[in-house]
Amino acid sequence: MSELTLHEVEKRFGNTEVLRDLSLTVGSGEFASFVGPSGCGKSTLLRIIAGLERATTGEIRIDGRDVGRLEPVDRGVAMVFQNYALYPHMTVRQNIAFPLHTIGLPRQEVEQKVAEAARTLRLTDRLSHKPAALSGGQRQRVAIGRAIVRDPKVFLFDEPLSNLDAALRGEMRIELAELHARLGTTMVYVTHDQVEAMTMSDRIAVLNAGRIEQVGTPTELYHHPSTRFVADFIGRPAMNMLTGQATATDNNGITVSIENQEIRVPVDPGASPPKPGSAVTLGVRPENVAPAETGLRAEVQMVEYLGGVSVIHARTPSGQRLAASLPGAVNVARHAVVGFGFDPTDTHLFTPQGMAFRRRAVAAAALPTFLPTADGDAS
Amino acid sequence: MTPAWRRYAPALIFLLPALVGLAVFRLVPILWSFVLSFYDWQIFDQPSFTGLDNYIHILTSPVSGQVLRNTAVFALIYVPGSIALSLVLASVLNNTLRSSTFFRSALFLPYITSTVAVTLAWKWIFSTRFGLLNNALAALGIDAAPAWLADPTYALPAVAIVSIWKDVGFYMILLLAGLQTIDPTYYEAARIDGARVVRRFFRITVPLLSRSLFFVLIIAMVRSTQTFEITYALTEGGPNRSSTTLAYFIYENAFIHFQMGYAAALAYILCFLLGLLTLVNFYFRRRWVHE
Ligand SMILES: Nc1ncnc2c1ncn2[C@@H]1O[C@H](COP(=O)(O)OP(=O)(O)OP(=O)(O)O)[C@@H](O)[C@H]1O
Ligand SMILES: [Mg+2]
Numbered sequence: 068m069s070e071l072t073l074h075e076v077e078k079r080f081g082n083t084e085v086l087r088d089l090s091l092t093v094g095s096g097e098f099a100s101f102v103g104p105s106g107c108g109k110s111t112l113l114r115i116i117a118g119l120e121r122a123t124t125g126e127i128r129i130d131g132r133d134v135g136r137l138e139p140v141d142r143g144v145a146m147v148f149q150n151y152a153l154y155p156h157m158t159v160r161q162n163i164a165f166p167l168h169t170i171g172l173p174r175q176e177v178e179q180k181v182a183e184a185a186r187t188l189r190l191t192d193r194l195s196h197k198p199a200a201l202s203g204g205q206r207q208r209v210a211i212g213r214a215i216v217r218d219p220k221v222f223l224f225d226e227p228l229s230n231l232d233a234a235l236r237g238e239m240r241i242e243l244a245e246l247h248a249r250l251g252t253t254m255v256y257v258t259h260d261q262v263e264a265m266t267m268s269d270r271i272a273v274l275n276a277g278r279i280e281q282v283g284t285p286t287e288l289y290h291h292p293s294t295r296f297v298a299d300f301i302g303r304p305a306m307n308m309l310t311g312q313a314t315a316t317d318n319n320g321i322t323v324s325i326e327n328q329e330i331r332v333p334v335d336p337g338a339s340p341p342k343p344g345s346a347v348t349l350g351v352r353p354e355n356v357a358p359a360e361t362g363l364r365a366e367v368q369m370v371e372y373l374g375g376v377s378v379i380h381a382r383t384p385s386g387q388r389l390a391a392s393l394p395g396a397v398n399v400a401r402h403a404v405v406g407f408g409f410d411p412t413d414t415h416l417f418t419p420q421g422m423a424f425r426r427r428a429v430a431a432a433a434l435p436t437f438l439p440t441a442d443g444d445a446s
Numbered sequence: 447m448t449p450a451w452r453r454y455a456p457a458l459i460f461l462l463p464a465l466v467g468l469a470v471f472r473l474v475p476i477l478w479s480f481v482l483s484f485y486d487w488q489i490f491d492q493p494s495f496t497g498l499d500n501y502i503h504i505l506t507s508p509v510s511g512q513v514l515r516n517t518a519v520f521a522l523i524y525v526p527g528s529i530a531l532s533l534v535l536a537s538v539l540n541n542t543l544r545s546s547t548f549f550r551s552a553l554f555l556p557y558i559t560s561t562v563a564v565t566l567a568w569k570w571i572f573s574t575r576f577g578l579l580n581n582a583l584a585a586l587g588i589d590a591a592p593a594w595l596a597d598p599t600y601a602l603p604a605v606a607i608v609s610i611w612k613d614v615g616f617y618m619i620l621l622l623a624g625l626q627t628i629d630p631t632y633y634e635a636a637r638i639d640g641a642r643v644v645r646r647f648f649r650i651t652v653p654l655l656s657r658s659l660f661f662v663l664i665i666a667m668v669r670s671t672q673t674f675e676i677t678y679a680l681t682e683g684g685p686n687r688s689s690t691t692l693a694y695f696i697y698e699n700a701f702i703h704f705q706m707g708y709a710a711a712l713a714y715i716l717c718f719l720l721g722l723l724t725l726v727n728f729y730f731r732r733r734w735v736h737e
Contacts, residue, residue: 218621
């Protein structure tokens with residue numbers, strides 16, 4: 068159980084600034100994710116935590132101890148690489164045992180730990196194979212095995228699932244979450260896939276161009292994105308962004324005009340409410356958009372049928388894109404002009420600089436509640 | 447013309463000059479010297495068939511025994527010495543001087559310069575009284591430095607040192623190419639796993655480089671039996687044959703004593719020994735070379 072603290076970490080490669088003023092504390096036993104687009108500095112950050120790279124300035128603490136100048140092994144971190152980095156000339160057994168041999172553990176203990184890890188990761192019958200003879204998912208598990216045998220204080224994962232096919236990725240997400248639940252170790256997970264971050268994390272930090280854009284739980288990020296970047300990045304299909312003007316501000320929110328429709332958005336105007344006539348962006352998630360008699364009119368461009376849901380892609384008369392995600396199949400023709408509506412309490416409002424106005428009340432979603440069965444044989 | 451012939455004819459025509467050259471300058475001498483090895487032929491006399499006499503003489507005479515021993519000693523210095531040194535140089539170049547074409551070229555330079563010219567320079571370096579080496583040793587307080595090229599104990603090692611110096615750049619380039627194919631994340635993973643420099647070298651670098659190392663080993667072994675120019679320019683096989691190795695001995699028999707048949711038999715013995723060594727190498731390959 069270990070706490071990881073990053074304090075004002077910065078990283079420059081020559082003149083390029085890759086990480087800027089990055090501070091965050093990952094609590095003991097927490098599963099924290101860093102998400103962000105390609106090139107935003109996720110791997111660099113992870114490598115700095117691991118000790119493969121030095122921060123230009125700033126501190127990294129594990130359990131309060133400054134580890135910034137220690138070798139990786141002395142920090143007590145283990146890392147799973149994106150390409151697994153399994154030693155190709157060693158068998159699975161040797162790969163998993165490698166970190167144990169380097170710390171000079173007695174042979175018998177090594178064997179016991181390897182056997183245990185292999186059992187946990189269902190690799191027992193693969194122990195004498197070389198990595199080349201394994202499937203992608205098995206290689207992934209060997210990499211994890213090599214990381215867990217050392218009982219590290221902090222686990223670091225660098226996009227560990229990005230080399231797997233979609234089905235396997237889904238499976239491994241569940242396995243990783245289970246592993247975290249079982250081990251209870253602090254985990255830092257880096258990915259560009261917001262689904263992975265959303266599904267596994269206790270907390271997510273969204274990175275943009277080397278800065279933390281926002282930190283929060285998955286639900287916080289989903290319901291209260293603090294910037295347009297986060298709103299855009301979290302949730303799929305991506306949030307609709309409609310440009311318009313602010314027309315009025317009062318205590319109940321900001322009234323905006325989108326495509327000649329007045330919508331009152333229940334947000335906190337904050338210290339600097341928008342002047343009437345100034346540009347704003349209204350955000351609304353496709354899952355909150357539904358067909359409506361009144362509302363925005365838009366021409367249907369395409370319908371994506373995904374089985375459980377269908378996504379309608381449409382375009383307003385002024386050319387703005389609008390997507391609506393509806394359960395099941397939908398019956399609508401291409402080029403039909405139809406009405407789309409949404410509840411103003413589901414919307415988000417952003418300044419032209421991309422900052423969000425704090426939303427007032429988020430309509431409490433009706434959460435389905437599962438009850439134990441009366442006769443108790445559900446186990 | 448049959449279709450097959452029509453298909454291969456153009457290729458054959460293009461290959462013809464090379465094939466003719468190969469046959470005239472390689473195949474014919476190879477076969478001819480094999481035949482010759484069963485004859486006694488002083489170059490100006492008529493050859494006379496002597497059966498296995500040449501071979502029997504080589505295998506029983508004390509002189510050729512000494513030459514074979516010298517060859518083995520030379521190989522035992524040259525092969526491990528040049529591989530170890532080139533491996534160290536390649537690793538250093540790969541890790542710290544990655545971008546330095548200067549060092550790469552500087553270390554490769556001896557390999558492409560004229561052998562006789564640089565060997566003459568080494569002759570001065572080894573010179574007993576005025577040589578760079580002994581003066582350097584004297585500066586370090588070693589006054590009883592040997593007369594390198596005149597002392598039977600040191601003449602052969604001196605030839606080996608110059609040979610290593612000359613070839614090490616070539617092996618280094620081969621190994622460097624091998625090192626650069628190793629994915630750097632293995633080293634990062636090994637660092638995370640707690641392996642320090644020495645362990646990383648023996649557990650990651652050497653196994654992943656083993657194919658290049660095997661190639662270099664074979665080449666170094668072959669070259670170790672073929673050293674001639676350096677011996678010729680440095681010691682002429684002396685003093686008292688102490689630095690005569692097989693290739694030089696062949697030259698001596700063929701072009702000083704003009705014993706062509708005898709020289710041919712020696713060449714075939716060399717060929718046989720090399721073939722044997724290479725077979726042994728390939729046999730052990732499985733044990734340490736990772737595919
Ligand atoms: N050694 C280096 N020297 C110079 N620039 C570097 C170095 N390593 C990374 N960078 C730069 O730092 C930025 C962040 O790189 P990083 O690998 O951390 O991105 P990432 O978020 O992990 O991206 P991806 O999702 O593609 O893996 C990139 O612009 C990259 O070009
Ligand atoms: Mg990366």
